[in-house]
Amino acid sequence: MTVVHADPLSWLTDEAAAIAAAGLHRQPVARTATGTEINLASNDYLGLSRHPAVIAAAQDAVATWGAGSTSSRLVVGTTQAHLDFEDDLADFLGTPAALVFSSGYLANLGAVTALAGRGDLIVSDTGAHASLIDGCRLSRARVVVVERGDVDAVRRALAGRAEQRALVVTDSIYSIDGEVAPIAELYSAANDLGATLLVDEAHAVGVRGPGGRGVVAECGLSGAPGLVVTGVASKSLGAQGGFVAGSTALRAHLIDRARSFIFDTGLNPAAVAGAHAALGVLRADPQLPQTLRGSVQSFADAVGALAPQSAVVSLIVGDPVAAVTAAEHCRAEGILVGCFRPPSVPAGTSRLRVTIRADLAPATLLSVAAVVDRALESVGAR
Template sequence: MTLRTGSEVFDWLDTRAAARAKAGLTRTLRPRPETATVLDLAGNDYLGLTRDPRVTTAAAEAALAWGAGSTGSRLVTGTTDLHAELESELAEFCGFPSALVFATGYAANLGVIAALSGPGTVLVTDEYNHASLIDGGRLSRAETVVVPHRDVEAFRAALAGRTRKRALVVTDSVFSVDGDLAPLAELASACRDHGAGLVVDDAHGLGVLGAGEGAAAAAGLAGAPDVVVTTTLSKSLGAQGGAVMASERVIAHLVDTARSFIFDTGLAPSAVAGALAALRVVRADPLLPGRARAVARELAQRLSAAGLQASSPEAAVVSVRVPSPAQALEWSQRCRAEGVAVGCFRPPSVPDRVSRLRLTARADLTPDDITTAIDVITRTAPA
């Protein structure tokens, strides 16, 4: 009897890989060096706090005190005093009664949407929402209606025409591709007119909008009982993890029912301590978020003046459109070779399937840094 090895089971992967390569959509992991060797406009460290000594020292001290990991789920051994401190201070800063820390922002979105919806709910979602919001809807088994980007009347029509009693409107606050803002005040009004809740992913708004409190506060929605805000601790706060801010009864419901909270290992104490230290830096320097937004505006204005198709940033994200995925990849590689790291967004990461270079402004960029970035990006642009 000849034993089959089963080596052909995944042969179909080769066909898929070849198709991606032909379309210029192959992804590559590129390890980041310990020390900065390029000017980084690719990461999401909007306030420049990832390497801030106040943040790194807090993270290191927490690792020494609590260990390298949290040792279990939040409901078993994964909650420390640091988790409780971060939840309390984050909720207070953003103007909500309560908060809950998850292992990642992705897990927070999965947990919130699944726990607050289900088969008897309609989810009305923006077509440009982040993948974690889309996946949360899929896991929830709720009916999902996808509406055109930032189209308030389309949201209203979907809510008005639903056949199920419960409904949630789900949106990013700052859309990560072009950096434009959701019309949160108008969406909240539509929700209240039609008895729906509003879930806002503020991953790119926390630490950037207002004095850092984020998009809900800027829209006058902080603390509203029908609004739930999710966020990440890995962007402006320079650490790792996710969080949800909402009413006390929503948070209590998540503790009891959110599977990505109950069954996931808790966020490591070092990451919690780093995020908490960064939050305290933001609270102590309310001008810091404005500096990130000012850098973004300057980058966009100077790139547009150079003839490039740059977006008009409303937060700290600037994108530059590129005709093809292959050109976007080549352009980003030329920029890196010249000492400037920029993001390369290609399908399927871009919902409109238009490739882009994506630049993230940082509050700690100097005038010389900005000039260097503009020079490299414009000089290496496709002919």
């Protein structure tokens, strides 16, 4: 006779109620394909996801290689398109080599866990992306967390270590508020004390640096020894995927040791080709990042925000329910904006996160600013 026990997952009902009561319930909402809404919630900073050359390249790749990679990169999941993109990306970033992963999350996970393990030290900061945090946890290394931008704290952690090998990890542009980390100073600290610096340039490529090459290039550190760059093809390059760039020895090591590369199905060829075409558009129009930053400044001025350092304008509301209400107000007027609540941001700092695109006309940005202003006023955040 089968004995039916109580559902061991019954606790999920109480958990869901608690999440909803705190104003933190999340639900995916489908955007329309017709483009009737103005999307300022994505990370398509240069507006290249719908560029004709990008779409055409992706379509050609599907016709040539099929819809998927069909296996891991080390079986038959690597196409010539992958290798060509990696070579061009490395050249663009000023590094000897690059390796493409199926997402930025997996690129960070693979890089951190392949470069640090039990018996090593990782120094991370409070602004690190969740993928870096999870990489730190999975690495089994000793992890010291410092306040973001605190170079002296990084130096103290490195100087006081007993471990021989150490890795410092940071975003170059913090994803929530778009502030820029002190990359040159962090590199000096790591270099002086025999550590490797890993910089996540996900929100910097296409936005900062000469021709959109990122903060590392802006600091004159492209290809520097002991420096690892990670990034994505899903933001300024308008497609999908992640990458790690650095020395040829680093690339070879990741192929051998990065589990999120070895055991994951390769990035689909359409995304590879689309991202590569977007990189070509950026190379051909190196003023695109400057156009973007000018648009960001115009929007920030219109909503009375502080001068932004990237493509992100962060508008703090405070209460998570009020932030959701403000975002829904914007959606009702045809404007999509990001709504960030804990645990993505600290308690009491729920906000609208508006990401500007280089392909938006000045008049459009001003009309969007007026909608955002009204939304903030409606919840008492103005």
